[in-house]
Amino acid sequence: MPELPEVEVVRRGLHRHVAGRVVAEVEVRHPRAVRRHVPGAADFAARLAGRRFEAARRRGKYLWLDLDGGAEAVIAHLGMSGQMLVRPVGAAEETHLRVRFRFADDGPELRFVDQRTFGGMAVAELVPSAGTLVPAPVAHIALDPLDPAYDPEAAVVALRRRRTELKRALLDQTVVSGIGNIYADEALWRVGLHGSRPTASLPPAEARAVLAAATEVMTEALGEGGTSFDAMYVNVNGESGYFDRSLNVYGQEGRPCRRCGAPIRRDPFMNRSSFTCPSCQPRPRTA
Ligand SMILES: [Zn+2]
Numbered sequence: 001m002p003e004l005p006e007v008e009v010v011r012r013g014l015h016r017h018v019a020g021r022v023v024a025e026v027e028v029r030h031p032r033a034v035r036r037h038v039p040g041a042a043d044f045a046a047r048l049a050g051r052r053f054e055a056a057r058r059r060g061k062y063l064w065l066d067l068d069g070g071a072e073a074v075i076a077h078l079g080m081s082g083q084m085l086v087r088p089v090g091a092a093e094e095t096h097l098r099v100r101f102r103f104a105d106d107g108p109e110l111r112f113v114d115q116r117t118f119g120g121m122a123v124a125e126l127v128p129s130a131g132t133l134v135p136a137p138v139a140h141i142a143l144d145p146l147d148p149a150y151d152p153e154a155a156v157v158a159l160r161r162r163r164t165e166l167k168r169a170l171l172d173q174t175v176v177s178g179i180g181n182i183y184a185d186e187a188l189w190r191v192g193l194h195g196s197r198p199t200a201s202l203p204p205a206e207a208r209a210v211l212a213a214a215t216e217v218m219t220e221a222l223g224e225g226g227t228s229f230d231a232m233y234v235n236v237n238g239e240s241g242y243f244d245r246s247l248n249v250y251g252q253e254g255r256p257c258r259r260c261g262a263p264i265r266r267d268p269f270m271n272r273s274s275f276t277c278p279s280c281q282p283r284p285r286t287a
Helices: 006-019 042-048 152-163 166-171 183-190 205-227 240-244
Strands: 023-028 053-059 062-067 072-078 082-087 097-103 109-114 120-129 134-136 266-268 273-276
Touching: 006 053, 006 062, 006 082, 006 205, 023 042, 023 183, 042 120, 042 134, 062 120, 062 134, 072 082, 072 134, 152 166, 166 183, 183 205, 183 240
Parallel strands: none
Antiparallel strands: 023 097, 053 062, 062 072, 072 120, 082 109, 097 109, 120 134, 266 273
């Protein structure tokens, strides 16, 4: 599943390849891809014909394309396997092509390809949030650590205000957005904290450290994600490219901890898994 660094790679590609271009025609190939656009596929297509994409933007794992007029955007959810591909006109169709945008300049098309169809697109109204305009479904999402307006101290306060466990708070998109299961585990390992530590008793210095580690690991992943890029291929999502990241704990069950050598353990966590070093990240006694 794409996390913040992967979505940012997609955003950069979209901004570079489709911002400033006028949509000529939209073809919805699978109605499920626009199920979040309540008025339906025909309305989605009709509303976008003749409109210009102004910019590609992101908050956390939410991605959108601003439309001319400044009141609406096309929001895109990549889901588990969504891809945004920029392809030459006439290029062979992908098996799982869901939505195709043709442009008035007859240049490369934008194709939304999604094998598992958990992703989708919708036209959404822009509303004010944190000093900017964002699509209405994004308004409740906190700023992410890569946002220039992100305030680390405000994030520390929000994290410690939650009455929950540390990892759950890190994944809470209303505290800080964009941190998913992989980067939460990596950040916790870097600072030697167990995810079941209660946030209420977490010292501010530790909250600050884990948030800084999350920012650091996502920034590093973004640096790696930016390398597999060429002019015609906006990004590969959910494919092998994502998993060559240098992960210290995530998916490393049984392997020696790179810091102390203890075998990494896996525990069930919210229908997924948590990976920790039992020595570097002691579980709190009360948990
Ligand atoms: Zn260790």
